[in-house]
Amino acid sequence: MTSTFCKYHPLQAATWHCSRCCIVVCDDCIQPPADPDAAPTCLLCNQELSTLQQVAPVVPFWLQYTQFMRLPLSLLGIFLLVLLFAVPIFTPSTANIPIMFCMYVIAGFYGWHLLQQAATGILKDLSIDNLRQQSTKLAIQFAAFLAAIFVALDVLAVKMPTLAHSLNIALVLVLPAILMTVAIEKQISSVMQFSQLTLIISKLRFLYVPVVLASLLLLTITSAIT
Template structure:
């Protein structure tokens, strides 16, 4: 049975906590070690069971085209070509017979490697070297023994129960043959591959899709037989033999690839776990850090309604990194959603600083309005932050609020280097936003008298001239003239 993530419906679950009875996806478990199949439950901190990628794998009946393309990847195509063409040019003697036998063993070994490789989550075929190097050739002997034992069981049924029992036994053997091949490929055990209970359990756990696959396999065998018969009857023997062998090998690879994929698709039901190995994993364990774990914990607790816990996690994170913009944003959105004015007041300098970085005048106005409930007539203690907030408010058309933020700036911060920019902004707000030209001129005159050493001092005459003409205060134009 496939499960969706408890917190992200629609996303396939990769982990399951048996204590909490909760399924988690990769987004919930960014710090999980999928290679070692290890992860701790975010809720109870106990080890969870890994479900693998079988929970998100495409059903085999939707990949029929991929199965038919499988033998034509470079590696299986090379194996099939070698095992088909080399025996043709081999000498017609004992050496040629030995070459034919070795290549048949190599091809048979490769087909069983396809089952294992696909069942482990590899969507691309195994390499050519798998067929011709290493161990694993004994699989041929094991498969022959399976056929002998199955034949013996059918004969035993005939001797014990007569023709009826023999037919029933034969029907079960034929039906269970694909399951037997899958078990043999995975366990390399004749006993497991012929055990009726073992095969019946595998078939029952897969369920209806097994019989659907069985129908596909019958059609595949019929198609293979028809194709080979056509090749033998329509082409000369020098062409029909290799072509028939090529078609037989190709259809065998398709069949074994389908069997391996069925194992992969239903590994959870069969008690295994596997991941798709040939596709890039966007959440590499080596690229993860504690930040992604915190993001996942915040998401989980928000969906569980544990807002106090989320708030505590964010505050703890901001102790370690005071100006982390991600955590400041998350805290801002949480506090405003909860209308928590007390906590908002405590963190308002950092939140307002983050909002000015986004040039969010409306957000600043909203925060100041909420803070007004906690401390009426609130004035910011940071002169630079005050000017930056007022600049954002001015640009968003919040003129009165911008003026209130800079009210009595020269009294509160008499020695601040921000005095000239603050009162220039006041003058622009009065003139450009509220058409109060006389008051704007008064603030410009104040800058001219009090801020003689500030770089803005030399621009004040230009602003005063603009105010006298009731023109928009926007400073001097750039000049590209060069002096003689």
């Protein structure tokens, strides 16, 4: 049986769950009630928390592989795939890099919110309204960060293919840990916290392998597009 760890303290086991915020927290992240018999409340939304014993476990999306891989075949997913394939074909060579960057930002923005939702066990596509409502500064920052990396690798692949290939392999290994670190810390600067990245990998151990395989699939798709 695996342990569930606090969203804000990855080294501490989670003991409480907030159904509104869809997070699990430890005893240090709760608001103690005035009444000793009452349940503690969430520091974010002030709603009463429930113990993890009362919450059905969330099955990781990589254990629901078939259902997760069907998400890009939704209406919005197909539209984005067609957009990513078609736009570079009709783009003038002088505007190739800016257009590539914009396409990667759109894909990264959509993928970030899709992973955030899948982490709660909800494996269904996002609507335009959901994307608009859930749009955050962090999502835009991370999408731009990811787009800059992909564009740089694409440009480097033309001039120094061997180095670009090596960096692609390195990106496959660390991208899942980067995603988790940013999701936990809620700030884009956390991508430079190397100690946090190694901590996540060491905690997940063999469970990190299927996540890396998903990252490899993502890079394979983006390489095919470009």
